[in-house]
Amino acid sequence: xxxxxxxxxxxxxxxxxxxxxxxxxxxxxxxxxxxxxxxxxxxxxxxxxxxxxxxxxxxxxxxxxxxxxxxxxxxxxxxxxxxxxxxxxxxxxxxxxxxxxxxxxxxxxxxxxxxxxxxxxxxxxxxxxxxxxxxxxxxxxxxxxxxxxxxxxxxxxxxxxxxxxxxxxxxxxxxxxxxxxxxxxxxxxxxxxxxxxxxxxxxxxxxxxxxxxxxxxxxxxxxxxxxxxxx
Numbered sequence: 001x002x003x004x005x006x007x008x009x010x011x012x013x014x015x016x017x018x019x020x021x022x023x024x025x026x027x028x029x030x031x032x033x034x035x036x037x038x039x040x041x042x043x044x045x046x047x048x049x050x051x052x053x054x055x056x057x058x059x060x061x062x063x064x065x066x067x068x069x070x071x072x073x074x075x076x077x078x079x080x081x082x083x084x085x086x087x088x089x090x091x092x093x094x095x096x097x098x099x100x101x102x103x104x105x106x107x108x109x110x111x112x113x114x115x116x117x118x119x120x121x122x123x124x125x126x127x128x129x130x131x132x133x134x135x136x137x138x139x140x141x142x143x144x145x146x147x148x149x150x151x152x153x154x155x156x157x158x159x160x161x162x163x164x165x166x167x168x169x170x171x172x173x174x175x176x177x178x179x180x181x182x183x184x185x186x187x188x189x190x191x192x193x194x195x196x197x198x199x200x201x202x203x204x205x206x207x208x209x210x211x212x213x214x215x216x217x218x219x220x221x222x223x224x225x226x227x228x229x230x231x
Contacts (some may be wrong), residue, residue, distance in 0.1 A: 001034075001037060001039060002030050002033050002034045002064075002144060003035050004030060004031065005146050005147075006144045006145065006146040006150040006151075007092065007119055007120070007146040007153070008030065008092055009144075009145055010032055010119065010142050010143075010144050010151070010153045011031070011090055011092050011117050011118075011119045011153045012034060012035060012040070012090075014042060014088075014115075014117045014140075014153065014154075014155040015035055015040055015088045015090070015115075016087070016088055016115060017040050017118065018041075018042065019041060019086075019087035019088045019115075020033070020041060020042060020043045020044065020045075020085070020086045020087050020088070021041045021044045021045070021086055021087070021088045021089070021090060022036070022044065022045040022047060022081055022085065022086035022088075022090070023044060023045065023046050023047065023090050023092075023095055024047050024075075024077060024078065024089060024090065024091045024102065025047070025048055025049070025053075025076075025091060025092065025093055026047055026048050026053065026054075026057050027048065027053045027056060027057070027093070028053070028056045028057055028059075028060050029046040029056070029058075029060045029061060029070060029072070030060060030099065031045060031090060031092065031171040032046050032070050033047070033060050033061070033064055033066055033070065034045035036066055036069045036070065037064060037066075041070075041082050042069070043069050043070070044069065044070045044071070044086075044161045045070075045071050045073050045074040045081060045085055045086055046061070046070050046071070046073065047072075047073045047074075047080070047081065047128050048073075048075070049074070049075065049076045049077070051074065054073075054074060054220065055070055057070075058072060060105035060176055061184050061226055066156055076102075077101075077103075077105060077106070078102060078103070078105065078106035079105065079106075080111070081106075083111070083114075083164070084109040085155075086114075087113065087114060087115065088114070088115045088117060089109070089114065089115070089116050089117065089118075090117045090118075090119075091116075091117070091118045091119070092118075092119040093119070093121060094116070094120070094121060095120060095122045095123050095126075096118070096120035096122065096123035096124045096125065096126040096127040096128070097122075097126045097127075099120060099126070099127040099130075100120050100129075100130040101127045103116065103127070103130060104130065104134075109158065110134070110135065110136075110158045110160070111157065111158055112157060112158055114157065114158065114225060115139075115155055115156070115157050116136070116155070116156045116157070117153065117154070117155050117156075118153065118154055118156075119151060119152070119153040121151075124152055124154075124171075124173070125170040125171050126203045127154075128154070128158045128169070128170045128171075128173050129170045129206075131156045132162075132163070132169065132170065133162075135154045135158055135159060135160040135161060135162060136158050136159070136176050137156060137157055137158075137159045137161070137163075138154050138155070138156045138159065139154075139155045139157060139174070140154070140155055140174050140177070140178075141153065141154040141155075141174040141175045141177075141178055141183070142154075142178060142183070143175060143178060143180055143182040143183040143185070143186045144180075144182050144201075145182055145185075149217040150185055150189060150221075151186075152173075152175060152183075152186055154173060157228075158200050162164075166213050166219055167212070167216055167219060168215075168216045168217075168220045168223065169217035170221060171187075171190050171191075171194070171216060172187055172190075172220060172223050174220075175187055176205030176223045176226075176227060179227075179228060179229050179230045180229060180230065181229045181230070182230055183227070183229075184218055184224060184227050187220060187223065187224050187227075188224055190220065191217055191221060191224065194213060194216060194217050194220070195217050197209060197213060198213040198214055198217055201213055
């Protein structure tokens, strides 16, 4: 059986049972192979923008005899995927800024039956902002520690509704409802970095940016203090 890293396992748990998946930036195709071998997904697309990772993916597919279940696809994001080919779409191991760019090019993802699962390595606020501004609802988020580093993951679906969010939401998202200690630690780290940015903005930046960051950090502080954790 394939053993996933904690951050990839966190994303795998967000896949709906019985749904076909597309793994964007698949690398070795461990994630789609895991989902199929566990009986979570019946079939999968393993997509990558480079040929090298797809060769690694082919080795995984061959090793576990999954050539009838996993289709390898050379694709820049969602560009070479047809809407009917998958229900749940996963992106792990890339920054939130790139995720935003890739999702924005696939307007057909604005479908209430599809789910987008992302595990941003950095700039999670960029993909959250995109979701909020484009009618997607972030259903839930999770956090974990993998190799000594904190990560988050989130699942979103299209509703078409534009809901008013707090100024700090793009940084906290639904992590405020996650009861794991890792979620609280993750938000503390985010707020610490934003406070440093605030101090620099007060000295070298603009009053408008400083005012915005001060509001964000104050809201995050309140959110963090109000979080209940299981451990």
